[in-house]
Amino acid sequence: MINDFNFGRVVIIGDLMLDCYVSGSVHRISPEAPVPVLHRAHHTVVPGGAANVAMNAATLGSSVALIGIVGRDISAEMLKKALADAPGIDLSYIVDDPEWITIAKTRVLSGRQQIVRIDEERIETPSAETRARLIHAATMAIKDADVVVCSDYAKGVLSDDVIQAVCVMASKRGIPVVVDPKRKDLSAYKGAYLITPNRNELYMATGMSCKNDEEVERAARVASAAFGGNVLVTRSEDGMTLYETDGKITHVQVRKSEVYDVSGAGDTVVATIASILSAGQDLETAAVIASSAASIVVSKLGTATVSRAELSAALLWEIQEDGETATLARAQDIIEVWRHHGARIAFTNGCFDLVHPGHIALIKAAGRQGDKLIVAINSDASVKRLKGQTRPLQDEQARATVIGALRDVDLVVIFDEDTPLETIKALRPDVIVKGADYQECDVVGGDFIKTYGGSVVLAELISGRSTTSIVRKMQAGA
Structure with a gap:
């Protein structure tokens, strides 16, 4: 099924992050304070935020153009190196700003248990000059795109003018914009084809309870009216609900799997949706396949990706004829x-x-x-x-x-x-x-x-x- 898809070019713009993992084992409590002492064994780094969306889309087989901001610091160097190791990601559109601090999140783990997370970031709206450079980069990248993704982590990159410029450019070319939203005011995403809020994000944006199918449907309808597009609500163990602008509602059941880490699961969903749409498939098909991808990635530890082979095998599990x-x-x-x-x-x-x-x-x-x-x-x-x-x-x-x-x-x-x-x-x-x-x-x-x-x-x-x-x-x- 998915092995036959011919994925296109996906432009991803949003908040770039570096996810760091310090892992080891804990065998005692510190004599200095009532905290565990970690005997460090490994230190790894992987792309996070919009960069993780890019990794997921590229791993599935899409051609990716990545747009975001990095500072002139060690985290930026590490992020670019990690991204450069992945085939199919064009880094030439990344904006370098000497005043920016590259966002880094360090998770300290003992075995599979996270002990603490340390965030390095300065949340602020980029300068007018930097925003203009982002818009110019988007203008260039969208010229040959099939789908655009806005990965909004509310860290400053996707300001109002940047989002609207992206939506207008994509509309002129007739290509869909998929948004992973973090704003309470969904009207900021006017012109987007699809938003992918989780249940809590939908509640925060609409103020409406989202505990069951009927409540999610009502809230999704309100959310859709706020920006004028389709809504895919991710609901953890309850699967996903797709509300389309024509009123069609599809509830997608999630395949049961052991959950180790939900870090980056939303990134996997939006990357899979965009990739499937870039292959010319319809939105309902994209939602069903994205549900399988999400069930795979949450069974992995840390920020992770899902390969085409893994996703194909998962889909075979669901549709395979016995014998x-x-x-x-x-x-x-x-x-x-x-x-x-x-x-x-x-x-x-x-x-x-x-x-x-x-x-x-x-x-x-x-x-x-x-x-x-x-x-x-x-x-x-x-x-x-x-x-x-x-x-x-x-x-x-x-x-x-x-x-x-x-x-x-x-x-x-x-x-x-x-x-x-x-x-x-x-x-x-x-x-x-x-x-x-x-x-x-x-x-x-x-x-x-x-x-x-x-x-x-x-x-x-x-x-x-x-x-x-x-x-x-x-x-x-x-």
């Missing part, structure tokens, strides 16, 4: 998402030339050993090498279709080797299930999965059932 046949690479992406949700992966394999009760018993037994079952099937060439030139009786696609239709099967892969060892190494299942006619030491891949804590299970067979015996009876006219 579909997948390439090995696609199966790896799907399994990555399954594991992200804590699923135990079971695996079995065979030729499955003529499916009989013995096969069904094996697959049912395998299905009971995990949350998801992968069945690996020998290719036609592999079967011929193992069974002779008269086999298989059904080609590999027919066999995969039959096995995939069974209720217990979640995914089918076809392998061309004589054994499934390479497939097992690529997929790394938690358990391999084979028939009790095997000895555990003879199960292909058994030794390998035990190296990382996996196991082998031998399932009872239905005696006298095999494809070979069925073929012999047919040949004998029995």
Whole structure:
């Protein structure tokens, strides 16, 4: 699905930040004061604010032009270096102001627990000269843009004149402006195509309760009237609500995931929306895909991005047909998402030339050993090498279709080797299930999965059932 999208050029203007992470371990309390003593192990920096929006859009595959202000300080140098390491981001539009302090946020963590955050910033409206330079940069960048993003963190960059200049320029070119808003007065975003407030931001802007679907719908309608565009409300565990100017309302359910850190989740949403729109998709599609992206990023620690492969795999989790046949690479992406949700992966394999009760018993037994079952099937060439030139009786696609239709099967892969060892190494299942006619030491891949804590299970067979015996009876006219 998303792998087929041809993403366009996204212009991002807003408050640039540097997110710093100091991590280590705490084992004692300071004798000087009742505070923990952190034994520092790592110090990392990543782009934050509008720069994180740019990283997310570029990671998905969009071409990005980034506009903002940095000072002439060490934080600016570190931010530019971090951004330069990402392909697809044009930094030539960033405005350098000697009077500006590059915004930096330092988070101190012990394990995954944040102990304290230290902010370095001076919130003020840029000078008239600097604002003029921002508007000029936007004018140049928007000339070949497909979508414009205003990432407003209320740190001064998106002043009234800058926002209106951006909206007017985009309107003249007929391209949408997507705003991640922080203002209470939404009329400042007049001319924008979409705003993406969270539930609290919507409440602050409208003064209306936003606890359930009906209340969010009413508040979104008021917000839309304030600036004249569409509203996508992000609602944490309650998903998202899209209110469109024609009155259409769409509630998007969020995929459940373990939440480690919500830092930058809004950045991921607005970057995904803009990227999907740049690919020529409609707003509802963009909202649904952005919901999946948000559920991925909150499971990561710190300011993070979502790759196209991760997002594609997440979407496969949601739309995948049970028992579909997948390439090995696609199966790896799907399994990555399954594991992200804590699923135990079971695996079995065979030729499955003529499916009989013995096969069904094996697959049912395998299905009971995990949350998801992968069945690996020998290719036609592999079967011929193992069974002779008269086999298989059904080609590999027919066999995969039959096995995939069974209720217990979640995914089918076809392998061309004589054994499934390479497939097992690529997929790394938690358990391999084979028939009790095997000895555990003879199960292909058994030794390998035990190296990382996996196991082998031998399932009872239905005696006298095999494809070979069925073929012999047919040949004998029995």
